[in-house]
Amino acid sequence: MKVLVTGGAGFIGSHTVVDLIENGITPIIVDDFRNSEKFVLKQLEKLCATKIVSYNIDCCNYEQMEEVFSSEKPDGVIHFAADKSVNESVENPLKYYQNNIGSLVTLLRLIEKHPVKSFVFSSSCTVYGNPDSVPVTELSPIKKAFSPYGFSKQVCEQCLIDFQNSNPNNSIILLRYFNPIGAHPSSLIGELPIGVPNNLIPFYNSNSCWCKGKGRCFWRFLQY
Numbered sequence: 001m002k003v004l005v006t007g008g009a010g011f012i013g014s015h016t017v018v019d020l021i022e023n024g025i026t027p028i029i030v031d032d033f034r035n036s037e038k039f040v041l042k043q044l045e046k047l048c049a050t051k052i053v054s055y056n057i058d059c060c061n062y063e064q065m066e067e068v069f070s071s072e073k074p075d076g077v078i079h080f081a082a083d084k085s086v087n088e089s090v091e092n093p094l095k096y097y098q099n100n101i102g103s104l105v106t107l108l109r110l111i112e113k114h115p116v117k118s119f120v121f122s123s124s125c126t127v128y129g130n131p132d133s134v135p136v137t138e139l140s141p142i143k144k145a146f147s148p149y150g151f152s153k154q155v156c157e158q159c160l161i162d163f164q165n166s167n168p169n170n171s172i173i174l175l176r177y178f179n180p181i182g183a184h185p186s187s188l189i190g191e192l193p194i195g196v197p198n199n200l201i202p203f204y205n206s207n208s209c210w211c212k213g214k215g216r217c218f219w220r221f222l223q224y
């Protein structure tokens, strides 16, 4: 079985790639490295002791993604590729609408055309907005998003609900994370933000870590 992993060189995507391989599933990575390093691919191959097929492509690019779907014929897609900074999305909302919504719509157009039945979408806890009570559950109401990033995830979720209604044979899962943290026990992969970290733990540690605040480490202490 083959699964296309968009954003597979990123933090959550790279760990998912390892998990897929450990479970006998072949990952195909699509990542344009806008927020990850190419050497992550080498680290993944070292960690999994296998060659991993990858494409350096913007997954908003329909024609290039069409080629990937035609040649790789994936059975499923896990879509991680997105911009994810709440602050940046307030300063530059169009970047978030274009990439986060654009990449999803591109993938759904291709899924409709190719025999792909399973789709997992990397959503976010930000879809809950400012909840009335915590902890939220899957049944908690979706409130007004407090950032363009959160709103882009809400729009994506609605796109997927509408898509599934019109394509009932497709199975779709929405994952809503709450600040995932950690690194692989091997320390070969982990969270490696480019520029100023935006996620909670890398940001919190950015001044005390051996990387001297440049955000270039894997936060390997988190394993202990």
Ligand SMILES: NC(=O)c1ccc[n+]([C@@H]2O[C@H](COP(=O)([O-])OP(=O)(O)OC[C@H]3O[C@@H](n4cnc5c(N)ncnc54)[C@H](O)[C@@H]3O)[C@@H](O)[C@H]2O)c1
Pocket (backbone or CB within 6 Å): 006, 007, 008, 009, 010, 011, 012, 013, 030, 031, 032, 033, 034, 035, 036, 057, 058, 059, 060, 079, 080, 081, 082, 083, 084, 099, 103, 122, 123, 124, 125, 176, 177, 178, 179, 180, 199
């Ligand atoms: N890390 C978190 O705390 C968190 C929380 C909630 C939701 N999420 C969501 O999970 C997903 C993955 O998060 P992450 O922490 O691994 O982020 P990440 O930035 O480490 O990984 C995303 C990867 O996608 C790639 N990418 C982005 N846009 C692309 C495009 N158009 N084409 C090709 N590649 C592209 C980036 O280069 C990067 O490698 C995102 O959708 C994010 O919104 C993350």
